[in-house]
Structures are given as structure tokens and as C-alpha cells.
Amino acid sequence: MPMTLDQFIAALPSRRKRLPGVQSCALCRIPLQESLTGCRYTDKGYVCSDCYFQELSDELEQFPIFMPRVHRT
Amino acid sequence: MHTYYLGAEEVKQYAKDFIVRLEKLDDNFPSVWCPIGQSGENITVRLGECLSKGISEKVSLVPLSSNKNTGEIYLEDEADAVILKGASVLIIDSAVHSGKSMYHAVQKVEKLGASQVASYSLVVKRGSFFIPNFFSLLMGDNDRAYFLLDSIPNNRMTPSFGTFRKLSKDDAKQNPSMFDSGLPSMNKTSWADLWYECVSKLSSVYVYEQKSKIHGFVSFKVNNRSLVIDALAVDKGIQKNGVAGSLMRWAETCARLNDCCEVSLWAIKERIDFYRRKGFESTPQELILGDEEYTLMRRAILYNVENDVNDFCSAY
Numbered sequence: 001m002p003m004t005l006d007q008f009i010a011a012l013p014s015r016r017k018r019l020p021g022v023q024s025c026a027l028c029r030i031p032l033q034e035s036l037t038g039c040r041y042t043d044k045g046y047v048c049s050d051c052y053f054q055e056l057s058d059e060l061e062q063f064p065i066f067m068p069r070v071h072r073t
Numbered sequence: 074m075h076t077y078y079l080g081a082e083e084v085k086q087y088a089k090d091f092i093v094r095l096e097k098l099d100d101n102f103p104s105v106w107c108p109i110g111q112s113g114e115n116i117t118v119r120l121g122e123c124l125s126k127g128i129s130e131k132v133s134l135v136p137l138s139s140n141k142n143t144g145e146i147y148l149e150d151e152a153d154a155v156i157l158k159g160a161s162v163l164i165i166d167s168a169v170h171s172g173k174s175m176y177h178a179v180q181k182v183e184k185l186g187a188s189q190v191a192s193y194s195l196v197v198k199r200g201s202f203f204i205p206n207f208f209s210l211l212m213g214d215n216d217r218a219y220f221l222l223d224s225i226p227n228n229r230m231t232p233s234f235g236t237f238r239k240l241s242k243d244d245a246k247q248n249p250s251m252f253d254s255g256l257p258s259m260n261k262t263s264w265a266d267l268w269y270e271c272v273s274k275l276s277s278v279y280v281y282e283q284k285s286k287i288h289g290f291v292s293f294k295v296n297n298r299s300l301v302i303d304a305l306a307v308d309k310g311i312q313k314n315g316v317a318g319s320l321m322r323w324a325e326t327c328a329r330l331n332d333c334c335e336v337s338l339w340a341i342k343e344r345i346d347f348y349r350r351k352g353f354e355s356t357p358q359e360l361i362l363g364d365e366e367y368t369l370m371r372r373a374i375l376y377n378v379e380n381d382v383n384d385f386c387s388a389y
Contacts, residue, residue, distance in 0.1 A: 002105070002133040002156050005121045012114065015136075035219055036226055043350035049322075050229075052351070057318025059347055064306035064317075066259040067339050068362050 027051040074329045077196075077212060079220035084119050084195065087209040091193060092123040094207065095163070102128070103163035103191055105156060109137045109146070109178055112167035115221060116195050120165065137164075137181070139174045146177040148185075158186035164205075168196040168218065172203025179203075195220060200375065214375050215329040230323065231315035235288075237323065240267055240278035244287065252288060252308035259306055267292060267304075276303070279323055281316045291320035293327070299371065300328035302338040328374055337371035345370065 003011065024031055026045035033039075038049025047055075079087075095102060108117040114136065121129060135153040139146050148154060164178045179190050192205040200214040212218060219225050230237050250263035270276040270292065281289035289307035293300050302324055307317045328336050337356070340348050345355060348370045358369040 001150075002135050002153050005106075005124070005129050005132045005134060008114075008134040008136075009118055009121065012118065015114070016111070035217070036222060036224075040352060042352055053318035053322045054315055055318075056321055056351060057315045058313070059344075060305055060317035060321065061307045061312040062255075063341075063344055063347075064254050064256050064259055065302055065304055065338050065340075066256055066262075066306065067303040067367070068258055068365070 025051055027055075074215045074217070074332075075213065077210060077216065077218040077220075078225060079195070079210070079218065081221060084116070084221055085123070087195065088116075088119045088123045091207055091209070092120060096125060096128060101161055101189070102131075103161040103189075104131050105133050105135055105160040105162045105187070107135045107137050107162060107164050107178065107182060109164065109166040109174055110139055113137070113165045116167045116193075117165050119221075120193075137178055139177070144173045144177055146174065146181045148181075154185045157182050159188050160186075162187040162190045164190060164192040166192075166194045166205075167220065168198075169194040169201050169203065169205060169208070170198050172197075172201035175205060176203040213332075215332055228326070230319040232319075234283075235316075236282040237319065238280060238282065240264065240271060240280050240290065242268060244268060244280070247287065252286075252306075252310070254306035255309050256306065259304070262304075277327065279320065281307070281320065283311070289316040289320055291324050293324050295328075295331045295333060298332065298334045299337050300324060300331060300333045300335070301369075302336065305338075325374060334375050335371045335373050337369055339367040340370045342366040342368065348372075 023046055025037065025048040027047050028051050030037060030048055032046055032048060038052070039046050040049060040052045042052065106117060108114045117134070121132070124132070133156055135157065136149040137146055138149055162182050164175060164182065166175055169175050175192055175194065179192060182190055191207070193207040194205045195209045196218045197205060197208040197211050198214050199211060210218060245265040245268040247264050250265065251260055253260060264287070267278045267290065271278050274294065276292050276294045278290055278292045280287045288311045290304070291302060292304040293302045305317060305320055325336055338348070339360065345368055349355070353370040353372045356369045356371055360367040
């Protein structure tokens, strides 16, 4: 049954818990909110920006990005 | 790149204006409202608060959900389809990026027999191919909008201490001329080389420094709406502090500031799979330097802009 506006507003808190699209970071489990936490898709699922860059950081430190270039002598 | 903040009061002002316009539609007033997902529901509540008493009782709610991966729109309760038949419908969302979800929502309710469909979004990005009938704030593709948040996130660089700054002329004289990143070929590059690239090739180089000693850097240039990272490394002595991630994050922020569609980098063959796992995709551009094979990989930073637009960007 379609809801009235009042019913909709009253049901909002319980609906929040079961709405699809509200998910947690696959690594740190914080609830993902695009504008607040970031939401990036990786092989581990959706992750927040902080976890994304932390994982990237660990890899980049081990394997730097470097395009060979001409050196000045 | 601009950041917009719409607090409760600003959203309320936009909602009031929209509702006045909606109520003026009289017999065409959309009596079935279809919010899309949680963000649509948040705005629906604000709109509902502005409705005149007699009119709010006429409104029925039919929530819609979208599948983030496929863009498919579906009714939360399929039994609600019956009231869409012949109804004047309003689709509501808080932010339209590519416009796909809202467009699919309009198509969905039309297919279910709605007599007419209007749409509203608080925020619309300029690159959206769908333009809602009513919208509050039109913003650029690289802009950000924060609305109805209890707190607003700050930009953040980790570690929380130390200095992130641009490479300067004085750094060319630093001794040692480069830290040990563990990559022999890179250790041959000096700060003077990087400074030379800054002044001659319009590269941008940012460094991380502690006690006047550089421990990390990123070098990039902007080319046809793509920010290309050609070097990023961190001193072996300070690794595991998140410095490389912060430099990467800063490069991405600069990409947005420079109106880029994507961040790209030359990945050595052995690391291609890693970047794929982190959302980068390979391009056909390859480079062979001696024994080393590199592939240009890119990651879209604007998810409302299709890859073919990125292709268009890189073609010019």
C-alpha cells in the first residue's frame, strides 16, 4: 500500500536500516556516505576514501611510480 | 572546483520555492511522489514540511530504489504500481550526477502508466544528460556539494605532522640529492632534475618534508583533462605512514582543481593487476624502455562523465 506523507515520515527511521544502497566500507566497516566518507569500488568491494588511499599508500611505497627520464649531469 | 554547503535553512528556502511552484499547478499537481533511495527520501521530507495542510494529505509516496551497479530502478513495493496508473507523478532525488538514475526512474513510472511525470533534484551536475524539470543548484562536474550534514568533512593529509609543499628552487641544492626509495633507477634522479622538469615542462612536483629533509614526492602534469602522474615515491626510512597515499590524494585533488576527467599513470607491467584492483583501467598506450614495459592506466574521477568523454578528452 502506498504511504501518505505522514506515514512515510513516521516510518523513516526504520526504513533507514533496510534501505539498499546504504553499505559499509569493506575494510573499516564505517557506513559509506558518498559526500562524507567517499565511496570507491575496488576488488574488495566499496571502500571509504581513507582506506582506499591507505591501501594504495602501502603499495606505492613498496613499488614507486617512476617513468624513466633523462638525467641532467 | 567549488565546494557548496547547503545547510537546513538553505534547503528549506529552496524547498519552499519549489512547493509554491508545484501547488500552482492546481489540477496537475503531482499527487504521487517517488523519492529515489535514501538521498531522495531526505529531500522528500523537507519538501513535505513545506506543503500546505490540505494538500499534504493528497500526496502518496511510492519509494524507488536504484541498483548502483546496473542503474536499474525498481519499486520498493511492486504492489504500489497500481496507483501510478494515470497518476501525475513527481520523481525526487537530492543529487543528479550522470542523470541515469533519474532518467530510468522517469521511464519506469511512465511504463507503469503514469499520465505525466515531473522531476526535482536539489543539486544537478552540469555534465548530466538529464535535466530535471525543477532543480535548485546547478554545479560543475568537479564541484562538490554538501547538504544537510551534521558535520562537514575536512581535507586531510596523513601523517598529521610534517610538511606537504611544492618543490622549490632551493631544493635543487639539497644534499643528498635524492632519498632512497628502494628503486635504483629512481635513486639516480635528483631534486635538480625534478626542479628542471617543473620549470621546463610544466610539471608540478609536491614533496613531503620533515625537519627540512624531503622524504617523499609526487610529480604530475595536466594534459588534455587528464592528470598524468609520472613519479611518486617515499623514502624507505619513513614508509607505512600513509605519505604515498596522501601524495596520491593530493594529485587527485589537483586533477579536480584542473577540471580533469581522470588520473592516469604509467604502470610497469608487473603492477598492472594491482592498479586494476584499485579501479584503474588499462589504455591501449604502451611504452617499452629497455627491458621494462609500461602501460598507461587511468581512473575516472568523475563518475558522471562516461569513458567515451574521456576518450574524447584525450583525443584533443
